[in-house]
Amino acid sequence: MSISFRTDSDDEKAFRAKVRGWVTDTLPNDLRGWSTRPPFDRALWWHRQLHAKGWIAPAWPKAYGGMEATLNQQIILKEELARAGAPEISAQGINHVGPILMAFGTDAQKNRHLPPILTGDETWCQGYSEPGAGSDLASLRTRADIDGDDFVINGSKIWTTWAHHSDWIFVLVRSDPDAPRKQAGISFVLIDLKTTGINIRPIKTLAGDEEFAEVFFDDVRVPMENLVGDLHDGWRVANALLAHERLGTANPQLLFEAIERVKKVAAATGAADDPYFRERLAELDIDTVGFAAMFAHAVKITNAERSLGLDASIMKINGTELLQRICDLLLEAAGTDAALIDRIDTEAGPIEIAPLFLQVRRATIYGGSSEIQRNILSKRLLGLPG
Numbered sequence: 001m002s003i004s005f006r007t008d009s010d011d012e013k014a015f016r017a018k019v020r021g022w023v024t025d026t027l028p029n030d031l032r033g034w035s036t037r038p039p040f041d042r043a044l045w046w047h048r049q050l051h052a053k054g055w056i057a058p059a060w061p062k063a064y065g066g067m068e069a070t071l072n073q074q075i076i077l078k079e080e081l082a083r084a085g086a087p088e089i090s091a092q093g094i095n096h097v098g099p100i101l102m103a104f105g106t107d108a109q110k111n112r113h114l115p116p117i118l119t120g121d122e123t124w125c126q127g128y129s130e131p132g133a134g135s136d137l138a139s140l141r142t143r144a145d146i147d148g149d150d151f152v153i154n155g156s157k158i159w160t161t162w163a164h165h166s167d168w169i170f171v172l173v174r175s176d177p178d179a180p181r182k183q184a185g186i187s188f189v190l191i192d193l194k195t196t197g198i199n200i201r202p203i204k205t206l207a208g209d210e211e212f213a214e215v216f217f218d219d220v221r222v223p224m225e226n227l228v229g230d231l232h233d234g235w236r237v238a239n240a241l242l243a244h245e246r247l248g249t250a251n252p253q254l255l256f257e258a259i260e261r262v263k264k265v266a267a268a269t270g271a272a273d274d275p276y277f278r279e280r281l282a283e284l285d286i287d288t289v290g291f292a293a294m295f296a297h298a299v300k301i302t303n304a305e306r307s308l309g310l311d312a313s314i315m316k317i318n319g320t321e322l323l324q325r326i327c328d329l330l331l332e333a334a335g336t337d338a339a340l341i342d343r344i345d346t347e348a349g350p351i352e353i354a355p356l357f358l359q360v361r362r363a364t365i366y367g368g369s370s371e372i373q374r375n376i377l378s379k380r381l382l383g384l385p386g
């Protein structure tokens with residue numbers, strides 16, 4: 001099923017057909033339909049295919065080797081990849097540190113780091129969260145002291161996605177512990193993960209994979225030329241792309257795919273024969289169409305080159321919570337098979353149930369949790385006390 005509130009222009013229709021054809025021919029079956037991340041080497045292989053096609057960085061300007069696609073083309077690409085069940089590739093290089101370097105980096109930093117991000121020769125991870133600083137990120141304590149031309153870094157990061165597969169990390173560090181506001185004493189620094197004094201310990205997730213890790217820094221010397229933006233101005237650098245990150249988590253195609261999965265499983269187990277089940281499925285179907293309409297509106301705003309602002313928080317809450325509700329119904333549809341980690345066989349082919357259910361628990365946490373988004377809306381939209 002495909003309901004879209006955008007109409008493709010003739011050029012966009014042609015682009016969609018091109019993407020669909022290429023993905024059909026190129027994406028092997030073992031890389032389709034993963035609820036968790038596929039093994040790193042396989043994900044990297046897929047990264048390289050997209051790079052060879054020129055589609056690895058749709059939003060990057062051509063001057064930096066990107067595709068410079070229109071926003072609608074970017075959405076089409078996303079939709080078609082989701083429709084084919086393509087795996088996630090590591091987003092931290094392409095979506096985060098790359099654009100940050102374009103906006104705030106020196107020429108030397110751009111020349112050094114952007115090309116290997118595109119080719120996949122270097123993988124990046126994001127070192128923001130710490131054991132005592134998640135939602136309240138500005139409380140971070142990993143410390144950067146200046147010694148000659150180096151920072152000396154001590155502390156630790158946690159929930160660092162794919163740190164154990166990465167070559168570089170971008171971190172927020174406390175460079176001025178005496179700053180009057182805690183946001184004011186933070187710097188944004190690039191660190192080579194091979195540097196002496198770094199220890200990485202993977203963490204196994206609820207879904208059974210080792211998606212993230214803890215990263216420990218023990219007297220790690222980092223040249224000050226790896227500072228991005230001004231000293232102590234890292235908060236501004238880090239926040240520059242947050243709204244984009246939030247819109248990036250909202251892809252109606254993923255919801256449509258999940259609804260289709262529920263329908264297939266319900267048909268296989270007989271759950272679809274129950275009128276009460278069908279009623280709830282219809283309700284989620286309608287909510288998904290509503291979300292697609294909201295997404296189209298958000299895209300229009302962004303197309304008009306206006307910042308999404310608070311809409312990004314609304315999209316994040318609705319998209320991720322709706323995905324979780326759909327996956328709750330998926331468990332019900334599966335009945336006694338719901339607890340199986342292996343794929344279950346249906347007439348429509350093998351389908352994963354439990355791994356997807358477990359995997360979407362995270363969606364309301366990363367990129368700013370639902371509670372924090374609601375706090376933002378109550379304060380800034382409704383004017384309630386913070």
Ligand SMILES: Cc1cc2nc3c(=O)[nH]c(=O)nc-3n(C[C@H](O)[C@H](O)[C@H](O)COP(=O)(O)OP(=O)(O)OC[C@H]3O[C@@H](n4cnc5c(N)ncnc54)[C@H](O)[C@@H]3O)c2cc1C
Nearest residue numbers: 126127128129134135159160161362365366367369371372
């Ligand atoms: C899959 C996944 C990948 C991640 N990848 C990375 C990564 O690569 N790099 C990185 O730096 N971080 C990463 N994170 C970490 C993520 O940014 C944090 O988990 C998130 O910011 C929440 O912080 P926390 O886990 O410390 O929870 P806490 O901040 O301790 O929050 C715990 C609970 O309390 C609630 N809460 C907290 N403060 C308030 C408040 N003021 N009002 C109401 N409720 C509140 C929260 O909503 C949450 O439910 C990842 C997280 C996940 C789940």
